[in-house]
Amino acid sequence: MAEDSLRIGGLSSGLAVILNSGDGKENPSKPRLVSYSDEFGQQSVERALEYVFGLPNKSIGPLSGPVDSSLVRSIIKNYLYSDSDSLVSNRDGVCISDNGSGPGVIGLEKFSICGEIRIVKPPLLLESLAVFSSARANAYVWKGKWMYEVILETSGIQQLGWATISCPFTDHKGVGDADDSYAFDGRRVRKWNKEAEPYGQPWVAGDVIGCCIDLAHDEISFYRNGVSLGVAFSGIRKMGPGFGYHPAVSLSQGERCELNFGARPFKYPIDGYHPLQAPPPSSSFVKQLLDCLSRLLDMQSVERAEHSSVERLRRLKRFVSLEELFYPVSHGICEEFFSVVEADCQGAEYIGWGPLLLFFMGVFGVRAPHDWLSLDRVLDVFLEFQGSHVMFEHIINALSCACKTASLVLTECPYSGSYSYLALVCHLLRREQLMVLWWKSSDFGFLFEGFLSRKSPNRQDLQCMIPSVWWPGSCEDVSTESSMLLATTALSDAVSKIEEKHRDLCLLVIQFIPPLSPPQFPGSVFRTFVQNLLLKYRGADRNMPPPGILSNSVLVSLYTVILHFLSEGFGVGNICGWLKSCDSSGHDIGFLHRGGCQSFPIGLFLKNDPHRAELSRLGGSFSHLSKSHPMHDQEAEVIRWEEGCMDDEETRVTHLTKQKPCCCSCYDMEFTKCSKYPIRTTTKSSRHHCSAIPERSAQVAAECSTGSLNEEISDKPSSSDQSESEFGYRPVQHMRTVPRDSDLASTTLREEELLDALLLLYHIGLAPNFKQASYYMSHQSQSISLLEETDKQIRERACKEQLKRLKETRNNYREEVIDCVRHCAWYRVSLFSRWKQRGMYATCMWVVQLLLVLSKLDSVFIYIPEFYLEALVDCFHVLRKSDPPFVPPAIFVKQGLTSFVTFVITHFNDPRISSADLRDLLLQSISVLVQYREYLAAFESNEVAKQRMPKALLSAFDNRSWIPVTNILLRLCKGSGFGSSKHGESSSSSIIFQGLLREACISDEELFSAFLNRLFNTLSWTMTEFSVSIREMQEKYQVLEFQQRKCCVIFDLSCNLARLLEFCTHEIPQAFLSGPDTNLRRLTELIVFILNYITSASDVEFFDLSLRRHGQSLEKVNRGMILAPLVGIIVNLLDASTDSKFKEHNDIVGVFANMDCPETMHYGLQYMLEYNWATSFRGEAYVPKLCRLENFLALLISHTDSKKIEGLECGENNADDGMCCICYASEADAQFIPCSHRSCYVCITRHLLNCQRCFFCNATVLEVVRTIENTVER
Structure with missing residues (x-):
């Protein structure tokens, strides 16, 4: 393992041998790579083989024939087998009962299961289908030090630990709820042994929990990602043979975890603790074989290095040609490798997840530049063997799992987290043979999700990732600000690297054409995966998500990938001739920034695909609409429009106008640096911006200038300024193409489909994250205010008791501020990079114009899914409040999103939108925007707003919407009242809308009368x-x-x-x-x-x-x-x-x-x-x-x-029967028909404003008859 870690650290073990070699008097038993002979060619093949196989000098005698596989295998059998005695550890103290999976294999005791547990993926990925499920393993321990690992797929209530066979499991009691039963629950941060006590840290999905029992000292402890949480239980009862502690788990409904008792190498092995299931005996020998192959590659890499340190040793001469030696030696090693693996089928998984994965990672490297030449040579040899498919299946599974559990480590940035695993799998899957192998596996979607997973940090993780914290006004040292800036910059770079690998992987899947008949088109596999993922996560946006919903990190990663494809282009110009994102000059233009003529297939709204079945439409449910408004004849129609066609010509801003939208315009870059908290906007080489969004061809005006993009979009991830060896952008091997004239063109993946998926991914995946980010930002501001107020009180107080209490309070506030600052910094790093803000802005532009165009078609508009509107509004406000801000507020709406103002004004009371909550959402948007002078100006310059908003607001003042309407009207009317000028409100009022409201009230007396009546009633109620x-x-x-x-x-x-x-x-x-x-x-x-x-x-x-x-x-x-x-x-x-x-x-x-x-x-x-x-x-x-x-x-x-x-x-008058009995101030001169009750006309008229029933007998009033001086007036 030491050599593995040496290679993974980036230092070649062969080079280490060279640099550590002494003179000619070196120990003859020490393997040597070079000799000190003065004549080239005097180095023998024997010496080379000795180095490869790690043998002492002159161990191999003169060879009588050429080097071939038989010779290599004989050397292995003669020299390695004798040294490869398996290290059989002491297994005394553990007992494993046979559960049908084979001797020595640990699984669950079926008879111990209480509740319902499903095996999601063999061998031991579990999910609870019951409200509370528990189970024990078919192994127990009574002495020694043992451990097992649990990989958390979800982060809810789970009780992990140890229990004896006498501990009962019920629907409400599980591990830790009885004597001799011990558990840890990271969701509630408690340890359980009949009673709960605080212990440990909160866990997150992707954490690896080590469950350790030390029966020598009678202790149980737990580890989170290899870090000890401390001794949880001490003085546990001693056991003996025949009765001991079983690994046991209890899961709440929908919770998932994967148990590893030793069938695979541990992610975080703990010194001194043994796995319950012994590793296969062949693993030690296999490791030796892979070490030999590693040394062979070292020799080749040294020979390839033209400017390595070896060149400085002029006397050194090369071996015989390594090209002649490489194939027979590597082939012989692989023959022996696969013969050992085939002889020990149960150990294949352990070898694939352990020694073989480490070998591939060592060859390829965990940091750029990667050694893809050496890896390709190894792959060429491995793929010659039929047994390699099984091993590569294990490799792909192991890499997927590693992506789920990988954590960002500050000292390893930018090549941290899941980067190294993603880089390796992307290189492997460039071979069609391996891509087909992955695609054919039954777990293709599950593994794909694993690759796209990213572990979310908790409070303790963020403390390690961002050790120094600074905020404006803090008393921290000045160096703390620079330290925090360095940390967030490093994390930002690491996130960019991972996102780039996600894009590479998805692009490989999009390009992949499955070997099926009839032939499929590029993107079909990717489309199926996206649809299945959305189907799986449906309901994730509910207040109470259904069981089985996992972390949304997969949704976030997939959203980020698709957003980059649509905004920045695919980076390859053309996906096998189908997804075109280039103009005539070959420049890559993102779908969202092309401008000109836009189109959208109506059929996307009219399909009731499984992943859309439960999604509400603007007009109601799909089943209701399909019956009341069938649209069978329009499924193939495509609607087309010109960008900006719904805007006023005077204020129109498009990608083809001289004034560009905010996503493609030039403004002062210093504005983007005005975030109050230290985070750097990553600046790479800017030359890639020229190709990402260039000037368009002659028939289309320039989309945006090169200079503006160079100045504005400073951190769009790109590999164009990286070497090929770093990212390995090489042609996909043996990929097939499909002719354009195929009759399956309608099944091609279209960018409009990706946009549709993008919005749904945003709705169920991104919106909760942005909501959480908003919470931390607001809580941070509040905590800083409280901290400053406490500091002020400390300076003013002299009493010792008060000072002590205030200082304790201050420490609590300070911890809250530090936690909020770290969370906010993480959200800025992961969610608010410049290219994402640019893509989100372009998405808002595209979608709002689509909605406005479709609004003209009633029959289509009602079929639009609700998440289109919800994602649009949420995305708009996220950008508006983002920190660092995307653009200045003065141009945020003006340069590209005037259509948004038009849409919210025309649809907040649209009866075609069946959901009152959606209409409220639009009304709330108006209420928020008019609070700011910059956005109010956009309303004042919008002709539709000036024409329709005043009357629409008056009519919307009802029992449901009166609060937002009140806020809007008050904002428009500020400054005109008594006592309202103290804080300068009049300077921010809208004279324009005050005049328009006055005109609306005067011109429509009936509307104003109804509004005034509701206003009186509401104020009286409040x-x-x-x-x-x-x-x-x-x-x-x-x-x-x-x-x-x-x-x-x-x-x-x-x-x-x-x-x-x-x-x-x-x-x-x-x-x-x-x-x-x-x-x-x-x-x-x-x-x-x-x-x-x-x-x-x-x-x-x-x-x-x-x-x-x-x-x-x-x-x-x-x-x-x-x-x-x-x-x-x-x-x-x-x-x-x-x-x-x-x-x-x-x-x-x-x-x-x-x-x-x-x-x-x-x-x-x-x-x-x-x-x-x-x-x-x-x-x-x-x-x-x-x-x-x-x-x-x-x-x-x-x-x-x-x-x-x-x-x-x-004098006093007696009561008059002719007086109104309601007000006793006027004569009863009016009569209700048909009940004939009488009152004064004023009281009756006022009553009928709110109720059409007689206030005496509750009869329905059909008519009021008024008597004036003995005449009747109806």
């Missing part, structure tokens, strides 16, 4: 809920966090609704002053209700504290937030009443005075006058408005007093 919540907290004498948060939210909503009412009174005062006074009365009632509660709260201090979130000041949250719009409403109506346009207006003072609560009204208005408004204004511009409010109060008091005097003079 204030009622707020008052109830406050009262509940007062009664409980404590403020719970949830209740406080609820109060704050409801209060904010109430303030926003009141602001909208204020806007209405400012822009459309005639709705309250002209015509019936219903609106004015309802407005007055709301003002009275709010004032009554806000100004008469029993505990003013409690009221204020209940509104203040943690860390918020009274300047931001206070009563003035709800009082200011009330002042504005009254002042707006008073100002409008003086306008000549409203000469015959409703009496404002009279309506306010008629409220049967003059004291409340007077006290509330006086409270508003005395409130400290200086906190809400910069200057004294509010003073004149308060003066008008003061005058109004004076008039109101005067009116009330005169009314009292009038009442005293007239």
Whole structure:
């Protein structure tokens, strides 16, 4: 193993022999590569063979004939067999019962299984199909030190460990739930022996858990990826022959793991511990044979090296021609190798996963440049033997498994993680013989998933990957920032290397033409794999994913591969004549950046493939649509359009216009470096950008200039600046082609299909990752704020007790910040590289234009899968919030995504979209975008938005969508209200949309009336809920966090609704002053209700504290937030009443005075006058408005007093049967038909706004008859 590690480390053992050779007096028993003879050709073949087989000098006598396989095998038998006695370790202390798999083979005891366990892949990849399943192995130990390994396929609840045969397994109890039963569960980070205790680290899918038992010291310990988690259990009960500890596992439903008792070499063998299953006796001899072959290759590589250190030793002469020697020696070694393997069939798996894999890795190298010439020579020899197919199957299986378990190690970057395994398998699969072998295996898809797997790091892993952490404002040393930058740069390079190998592998599969009849086309195998993968992962986007859903790393890797193919091209220009990505000049142009005429096959939406069967469409389920809107005659249709055809000509930005989209335009590269946290944007040679997205041919305008791309896209992964020896880009051997005129052209893999798969992969694979990244970014900001606030308190506090508590709190906050910074850095490295952002932007452009075009075709639009829209919106906002940012916000929408604004405006209330959640998603997008000046400008310049958004928003203000609509309207109307200029809101308001909203309300009175009615009802409800919540907290004498948060939210909503009412009174005062006074009365009632509660709260201090979130000041949250719009409403109506346009207006003072609560009204208005408004204004511009409010109060008091005097003079009147029994203020002059109940017309009209039933008898009202001075009006 020492020699293996020497080779893998990159140092040739043969070269080591050369450099370590002494003079002519060296030990004759030491193998030598060279001699000190002065004459060339005097070196004998015997000396060469001695070196190859590691024999002492002059061990082989003069040869009488040529070197052939028989001679080589005789040397092996005479010299190696005698030295290859198998190292039989002491097996005392373990007992293995025969379970039918053969003597000495360990598996599960079938009778011990409780629940239901499925063997996913032989021999021991397990999955629990029951809620809780447990099983024991058919082996037990009673003395010695033993171990087995568990590879985690999933990272949920699993209990791994040891148990005696007396430990019962039930549906609820498993390993660790009884005496003499011990387990570790990394999901809950607990160890179990009847009771649970904290232990270990959280595990992730791909981890290798070593389960060790030391019966000499009566201890059980566990290892995670070779790192000890400490002694878990000590003082365990001693056992004897016939009764001992069995390896045992318990799995929750859907959990998977693979057990290795020693049938394969351990990933992380622990010193002193033996595998339960002994390695095959032939493994030691096989290793010797492979060492011999390795030395033979060393000799050849030394002879090939024209500038090696050997050349400096001028006296050294070569052996006889190695070309003549290589074939017979290598062939003889391989003959012996395969004869040994065939004689020990059970040991073939161990040899393939162990010595043979290490040999291939050593020959090829784990780092670039790889020695593919030497590996090809070995493969040529190996493939001559029929038994090689079995061994290569094991090799491919071992490489796939290694990719799942490989971890990124900072010191090994950039050639870390799964890179070395992927590089080797890519080289192997360039041979059609091996590609066919892999494709024919029953586990093709499973192994392909393994190659695309990447292990996600947990907190402890990130600590090793990013040991130094820095953030803006931190107290860390300056060198810490540079250390973190170096670490993230190294990790970024490693991720790029792995992604490049993923692309190489997928490209090999795309190019592969399976040997079937009728002939298949390139891409058919890849398409099948993608479809099967999507079928397997369907339901992964649910809140409760179905059992068996594995880590989404495969989906992420496949998405990254396809995104690169579509955005940056396939890198080969043309896939066997089918997938064309080149222009006439041979430049490789990504599908997403071609511009010009676009097309999409409608049939992709009309197919009900298995992986799409459960996917909802915009118009509903596929089964429903196929019955109600059949489309059988349009499956073969292709829709075509010109890029940008749905945009205004003045603002249109496409790949063919002079102004390029953000994904292909030039801007200041310094902007891309404005991330607050250290991470380098990788900059390689820029010459590959010229070929990736070049100028197009003469008939199509230039897509983007070479210079702009060189400046903008600085880290698009490419191998064009790497040597061929590093990446091994060589023609695929013996690949066949299919003629273009075949009648199977319709089955060819198309780029549109890849785009369709890309969006679904994003939806179920990438979206959760971006959501997690967003969580860590926001939590990081919050934790840094809390840390800074704690530091401030520490500086201000002098009390020792408080200092001690604050320092403990600070340490906790600091750990949270460090953890968040590491996670955010990892997400930036793995998700937000420049070329991915560019591809995502182009994807958004392409998809939104497709949706807009299809929106014109009702019959097709309803068949679009919902994930198209969801992926579009999510991808858009991920790019908008990305760190480092993709482009400045000012051009993010303007240069390429104006269509997105058009789409969300025209479809957030589209009845063809059956899902209310989807319509809400579009509405939420508008709500978010209009909060920012840069994006609001895009709405103001969009003609469709200006034409349709005002009325659409008013009609969308309903019981479901009123919150986002309120936020949007408030954002558009900011700055026009009383007390809203403290923080400069007016500078960011939209004068354009304020005018458009006013016009919409005036031109459509029915729409505005319905909106105003819902606004009154909603504000009344929110204030009622707020008052109830406050009262509940007062009664409980404590403020719970949830209740406080609820109060704050409801209060904010109430303030926003009141602001909208204020806007209405400012822009459309005639709705309250002209015509019936219903609106004015309802407005007055709301003002009275709010004032009554806000100004008469029993505990003013409690009221204020209940509104203040943690860390918020009274300047931001206070009563003035709800009082200011009330002042504005009254002042707006008073100002409008003086306008000549409203000469015959409703009496404002009279309506306010008629409220049967003059004291409340007077006290509330006086409270508003005395409130400290200086906190809400910069200057004294509010003073004149308060003066008008003061005058109004004076008039109101005067009116009330005169009314009292009038009442005293007239005396009290008895109740009149003719008065309205609802308001007792007007005559009952209206009658319900058919029930004939009577009330005043004002009360009836107001009631019918929300309910069409009589408020006396609940009968349906068909008509209202009004009586005016003995006349009837219907």
